Amino acid sequence: MSLNTAIDVAPTLDIRRPEAARRLARWAAFLCALAVLSVLCAGCGRIQQTPAAAQDGYTVTLVAQPATPVVGDGTLVVTLRDPAGQPVSGARLQVEGNMSHAGMKPSFGKIRGEDAGQYTVAIPWTMGGDWYVDIKATLSDGRVIARRFPIAVHAK
Amino acid sequence: MPNSATRRAPDVLTWPLLGRFLKWQHARTAMQTPVLLLTALILFDGLLGPQLAPKNLATVSVWLHYRGLVVLALLVAGNLFCMACPFMLPRQAARWLRERFCGGGRPFPAIVRNKWLALALVLAFFFVYERFSLWASPWLTAWIILAYFAIAFAVDTLFRGAAFCKYVCPLGQFNFFGSLISPLEIKVREPGTCATCRTKDCIQYQPTKPLWPVSGRARPRSETGPQQFSDRETQGVRGCELWLFQPRKVGNMDCTFCLDCIHACPYDNVGIIGRVPTSELWRDPFRSGIGRFSQRRDLAALVALFVFGSFINAFAMIRPVYALRDQIGRWLGGASPTSELAVIFLIGLIVLPALLLIVTGFVTRMAAQRMEKIERGDRDRDRDRDRECREPLRVVISRYIYALVPLGFGMWLAHYSFHFLTGGLTLVPVAQSFLADVGLLGGAVQWGLGPMVPGEWLFPIEAIFLYAGAFASIVAALQIALNHLGMTHNDDPAAALKLAAPWVVLILILLLAGLAILVQPMEMRGTLQMSGSRP
Numbered sequence: 001m002s003l004n005t006a007i008d009v010a011p012t013l014d015i016r017r018p019e020a021a022r023r024l025a026r027w028a029a030f031l032c033a034l035a036v037l038s039v040l041c042a043g044c045g046r047i048q049q050t051p052a053a054a055q056d057g058y059t060v061t062l063v064a065q066p067a068t069p070v071v072g073d074g075t076l077v078v079t080l081r082d083p084a085g086q087p088v089s090g091a092r093l094q095v096e097g098n099m100s101h102a103g104m105k106p107s108f109g110k111i112r113g114e115d116a117g118q119y120t121v122a123i124p125w126t127m128g129g130d131w132y133v134d135i136k137a138t139l140s141d142g143r144v145i146a147r148r149f150p151i152a153v154h155a156k
Numbered sequence: 157m158p159n160s161a162t163r164r165a166p167d168v169l170t171w172p173l174l175g176r177f178l179k180w181q182h183a184r185t186a187m188q189t190p191v192l193l194l195t196a197l198i199l200f201d202g203l204l205g206p207q208l209a210p211k212n213l214a215t216v217s218v219w220l221h222y223r224g225l226v227v228l229a230l231l232v233a234g235n236l237f238c239m240a241c242p243f244m245l246p247r248q249a250a251r252w253l254r255e256r257f258c259g260g261g262r263p264f265p266a267i268v269r270n271k272w273l274a275l276a277l278v279l280a281f282f283f284v285y286e287r288f289s290l291w292a293s294p295w296l297t298a299w300i301i302l303a304y305f306a307i308a309f310a311v312d313t314l315f316r317g318a319a320f321c322k323y324v325c326p327l328g329q330f331n332f333f334g335s336l337i338s339p340l341e342i343k344v345r346e347p348g349t350c351a352t353c354r355t356k357d358c359i360q361y362q363p364t365k366p367l368w369p370v371s372g373r374a375r376p377r378s379e380t381g382p383q384q385f386s387d388r389e390t391q392g393v394r395g396c397e398l399w400l401f402q403p404r405k406v407g408n409m410d411c412t413f414c415l416d417c418i419h420a421c422p423y424d425n426v427g428i429i430g431r432v433p434t435s436e437l438w439r440d441p442f443r444s445g446i447g448r449f450s451q452r453r454d455l456a457a458l459v460a461l462f463v464f465g466s467f468i469n470a471f472a473m474i475r476p477v478y479a480l481r482d483q484i485g486r487w488l489g490g491a492s493p494t495s496e497l498a499v500i501f502l503i504g505l506i507v508l509p510a511l512l513l514i515v516t517g518f519v520t521r522m523a524a525q526r527m528e529k530i531e532r533g534d535r536d537r538d539r540d541r542d543r544e545c546r547e548p549l550r551v552v553i554s555r556y557i558y559a560l561v562p563l564g565f566g567m568w569l570a571h572y573s574f575h576f577l578t579g580g581l582t583l584v585p586v587a588q589s590f591l592a593d594v595g596l597l598g599g600a601v602q603w604g605l606g607p608m609v610p611g612e613w614l615f616p617i618e619a620i621f622l623y624a625g626a627f628a629s630i631v632a633a634l635q636i637a638l639n640h641l642g643m644t645h646n647d648d649p650a651a652a653l654k655l656a657a658p659w660v661v662l663i664l665i666l667l668l669a670g671l672a673i674l675v676q677p678m679e680m681r682g683t684l685q686m687s688g689s690r691p
Contacts (some may be wrong), residue, residue, distance in 0.1 A: 027245075028249070035252075100289070128681075129679050129681055
């Protein structure tokens with residue numbers, strides 16, 4: 001049977017039956033339930049935003065060492081200043097690096113030391129490519145300052 | 157008479173639990189429903205969840221797990237993902253709308269009743285994937301899924317049959333391409349039974365057959381003959397919507413493993429039968445719903461796109477591509493990233509493949525011409541000059557290009573398995589994070605999970621896949637040459653080797669190119685300039 005013949009032998013369907021309509025209604029109800037479920041989930045707090053830019057007035061800068069990081073052990077220098085431009089000491093820093101694509105586990109930074117608002121962080125770069133480094137600084141008064149920095153890491 | 161080879165081959169439908177499940181009329185729906193639910197979660201997280209690819213269900217499950225599992229399923233079984241395709245569930249409603257409001261729908265336009273449209277969409281998808289770094293954007297990933305649902309629904313509302321699957325769906329085309337090497341195939345068990353069948357339910361709808369059950373329960377099928385129509389009417393079965401007529405169906409091309417033919421056959425004469433992987437590439441018989449491979453330029457072009465696309469797609473992940481893009485940018489006088497990528501695609505997916513295939517096909521045709529001359533002898537040469545192996549070059553290429561399928565698939569397998577094995581376990585913390593955010597899980601999220609195998613295993617695994625693909629490709633080239641010779645010559649392994657040699661050389665060149673790509677460390681960049689485009 002040629003393709004055209006095969007097409008020709010396919011007659012139309014007769015589905016104009018009440019049961020068919022009921023079945024369709026069940027499907028529609030199922031899909032609506034899915035949509036409702038999604039909306040309900042949305043209210044449960046999954047929605048997350050990228051850390052806001054600088055509405056808190058604090059200045060966070062990040063410098064990679066070396067300036068062009070390569071795969072392996074890397075170092076980041078994070079500087080934290082308050083709205084008046086004064087260094088902020090004694091903050092509790094959490095540094096997390098994630099690649100821009102799926103499939104790599106995050107790298108977590110370890111604080112090596114702090115000097116007048118300048119924090120030195122060791123972080124392992126596990127693969128070359130684009131990374132996002134999230135910095136979350138909890139200040140002594142409990143306020144949290146969060147920033148995200150893009151960094152390109154080169155393969156060895 | 158029963159085909160003894162077919163009888164000896166394993167038939168999944170005869171396996172105790174799995175076979176019974178697959179024969180169940182609602183088996184496909186039972187597989188599609190959980191995938192649809194998963195897709196709903198993916199959509200939700202992609203649109204509303206954290207826009208950091210490694211922490212979002214959309215990017216992790218689509219670009220890591222879907223792609224990894226789809227190639228593994230094609231390798232060990234068959235086109236299982238089309239079988240469980242969630243995009244096809246809304247088609248039930250589309251079909252109802254078509255019957256109700258579109259007068260039964262129209263046939264898909266003849267001008268696009270081929271693979272050219274799908275090829276263009278695949279090419280566009282490859283380009284968009286690289287240009288807009290889809291792997292890094294949960295939001296774009298979710299929108300692509302939504303667009304897929306919308307287009308599948310629209311196409312199947314307007315047009316009869318499974319037009320979307322056969323002529324449009326880029327994912328389906330990839331699955332068709334991959335399933336050419338799969339070890340399972342849906343085929344007739346006893347050809348003799350089909351010879352006496354008058355109803356041909358496997359291909360055609362019953363005019364009065366309802367789409368859904370109207371009453372009562374389905375009765376078990378008779379072991380001695382077809383069921384009466386009044387019984388089968390209650391089952392709502394339909395024939396193949398991709399116009400693959402079982403008695404003349406050969407191989408997996410265009411088969412979505414939808415099980416419709418299995419459920420439709422009143423003689424229970426269609427099985428999911430084992431075969432030698434890649435063996436369908438060796439011969440070029442007439443295939444129902446397709447024709448001969450060697451006569452289908454569109455199919456050959458699609459295969460070429462998937463074969464060479466596997467190398468370009470992997471090449472785009474490694475460091476040299478950035479130097480190349482910079483160089484192209486300088487040549488073009490500071491061109492945009494889009495232009496740089498377009499040049500790489502033009503060269504890597506069109507110019508270079510066309511050149512390689514034309515040269516290889518030309519050498520093969522020359523070898524065939526020389527063999528014909530020797531066979532005829534000099535005295536006939538002048539008289540037969542005009543008849544010497546005048547097979548068009550495109551037919552030669554379209555015949556032999558299928559030898560490259562295993563190698564191309566091997567490259568996709570190596571690439572996707574790299575991602576899957578590198579980060580397969582990241583699904584656990586991402587799912588934990590999702591559940592924690594929606595209040596269904598307490599405790600710490602195990603962000604330390606990631607690789608499925610030690611890092612030093614990755615390259616050997618990738619290399620094995622690529623070598624296996626190259627080996628299967630060489631075997632396929634020789635088999636195709638043997639069958640090609642079978643038309644005009646007696647079987648002659650030495651002559652087949654001469655015909656296949658150019659293709660073997662091409663396979664070895666591609667193998668070396670693949671190894672050169674895989675041995676490079678991965679470095680996916682290009683996403684940072686997009687970082688401000690989404691919240």
